[in-house]
Amino acid sequence: MADPANTSRPPRDSERNSLGGRFKRYAQVGTSMSGVAARMAGERYLGLKGDKSRQAGELKAALGGLKGPLMKVAQILSTIPDAVPEEYAAELGQLQANAPHMGWPFVKRRMSAELGPDWERRFESFEREAAAAASLGQVHRAVAVDGRRLALKLQYPDMASVVEADLKQLKLIFSLQRRYDPSIDSSDLHGEIADRLREELDYDREARNMRLYRYMLREEGGVHLPEPVPELSTRRLLAMTWLDGTPLLDQKGAPQEQRNALAHSMFRAWYVPFYNYGVIHGDPHLGNYQVRADGTSINLLDFGAIRVFRPTFVHGVLELYHALNDDDRDRAVHAYESWGFTNLTHEVVDVLNLWAGFLYAPLLEDRPRLINETHGGTYGREVARQVHQRLREVGGVRIPREFVLMDRAALGLGSVFLHLSANINWHQMFWELVKDFDVEVLAQRQAEALAQAGLTTDADHHTVRRD
Numbered sequence: 001m002a003d004p005a006n007t008s009r010p011p012r013d014s015e016r017n018s019l020g021g022r023f024k025r026y027a028q029v030g031t032s033m034s035g036v037a038a039r040m041a042g043e044r045y046l047g048l049k050g051d052k053s054r055q056a057g058e059l060k061a062a063l064g065g066l067k068g069p070l071m072k073v074a075q076i077l078s079t080i081p082d083a084v085p086e087e088y089a090a091e092l093g094q095l096q097a098n099a100p101h102m103g104w105p106f107v108k109r110r111m112s113a114e115l116g117p118d119w120e121r122r123f124e125s126f127e128r129e130a131a132a133a134a135s136l137g138q139v140h141r142a143v144a145v146d147g148r149r150l151a152l153k154l155q156y157p158d159m160a161s162v163v164e165a166d167l168k169q170l171k172l173i174f175s176l177q178r179r180y181d182p183s184i185d186s187s188d189l190h191g192e193i194a195d196r197l198r199e200e201l202d203y204d205r206e207a208r209n210m211r212l213y214r215y216m217l218r219e220e221g222g223v224h225l226p227e228p229v230p231e232l233s234t235r236r237l238l239a240m241t242w243l244d245g246t247p248l249l250d251q252k253g254a255p256q257e258q259r260n261a262l263a264h265s266m267f268r269a270w271y272v273p274f275y276n277y278g279v280i281h282g283d284p285h286l287g288n289y290q291v292r293a294d295g296t297s298i299n300l301l302d303f304g305a306i307r308v309f310r311p312t313f314v315h316g317v318l319e320l321y322h323a324l325n326d327d328d329r330d331r332a333v334h335a336y337e338s339w340g341f342t343n344l345t346h347e348v349v350d351v352l353n354l355w356a357g358f359l360y361a362p363l364l365e366d367r368p369r370l371i372n373e374t375h376g377g378t379y380g381r382e383v384a385r386q387v388h389q390r391l392r393e394v395g396g397v398r399i400p401r402e403f404v405l406m407d408r409a410a411l412g413l414g415s416v417f418l419h420l421s422a423n424i425n426w427h428q429m430f431w432e433l434v435k436d437f438d439v440e441v442l443a444q445r446q447a448e449a450l451a452q453a454g455l456t457t458d459a460d461h462h463t464v465r466r467d
Helices: 019-045 052-064 069-079 086-092 104-115 159-180 189-200 203-216 256-277 311-326 329-339 346-364 381-394 403-420 426-434 439-453
Strands: 123-126 137-144 149-155 237-241 279-281 289-291 298-300 306-308 455-457 464-466
Touching (some): 104 149, 159 189, 189 403, 203 256, 203 279, 203 306, 203 439, 203 455, 203 464, 256 279, 256 289, 256 426, 279 403, 306 464, 329 346, 346 381
């Protein structure tokens, strides 16, 4: 989607994955992380009595003072059952993906680097103060010369180096977890998170993702998306049309019918792409959707964390639904294998079914209900505790990489539905999407949609690539 005149310009030295940039990042994170690591190692190997709650607070302090991808990784880990100890998950879940706004001198330099020294002449107006800031960049309001209201997402400098340094720190976190508790093998999670974070650095790819979602949701009246503006975009600057909306949680006191309609719109926004095209929006962060003036439709934002799955994986998700509905163990085993789970004993399948039964429960009951009728507290945390205990007893499991964004989307959306106290027939919404499912039709749809957006996948569907 970027202007050829801009994409042909080689990256500036400060933008490359530089050794100096990585060293600087290591210095930011390493001291605090090494202290936590040493205390965990002492508890594990020297028999020292540790306070995991205190260590969790230290880890939160080490990560929470940083902008950038490590904070986003922390949020992802907090949603995967026991990818890190419970005390750590509780602290990491409180981190907010907001960074201090960068000042006007920074913005001028960045805009000049992306659009040239006369960049201000390309806008009718440009607001100096950022409207929002997140982990990889910040957003400014602007008005194009043709009068269109725009949102300009401008990437922070040296983010490639930051990402690579943070990914090395993530390896340390996973290594510590495996030593602390081997019942959850997170070996494959690092590769998945690394691929997604590196993709998020490419705003041209994000623009194509936006085009992909506009195509897949073109018939959904309850979901609205921005439109990319290619002539004002580069790989580190994404221009798109501005959408007006209010925070979703402002609707917690709205009438039940309105809250149900919002939940319906959000369900369609996430799962029409998945069940019809094998694509998931993997970042159900509260800042990534807004409520429009009508009170029932939503704006869907931020298309950096998009995952394209093998059609057979989507079929496996449906197979697991049928296996749970029919209490068919053999079918469940086949479904888990299509997800990427291996070495499945009867005991491990029983434990996995505990977690799957929790996630699928609203879809299995053909009646209006709350998303979570039997478990309080953080959505899924009580069940995750039970699953973790059972996995320790049966010898553990290796989490496949495809699990990461699927689980995050399910838990993230479930938490939003819980906040809204939506009371609807989830089974009917789900069945309307999947009743005519055909894996070959999905594969054809997926290929057509990716071609429309100028995207392809690698052989294993691990990475989305620009054509």
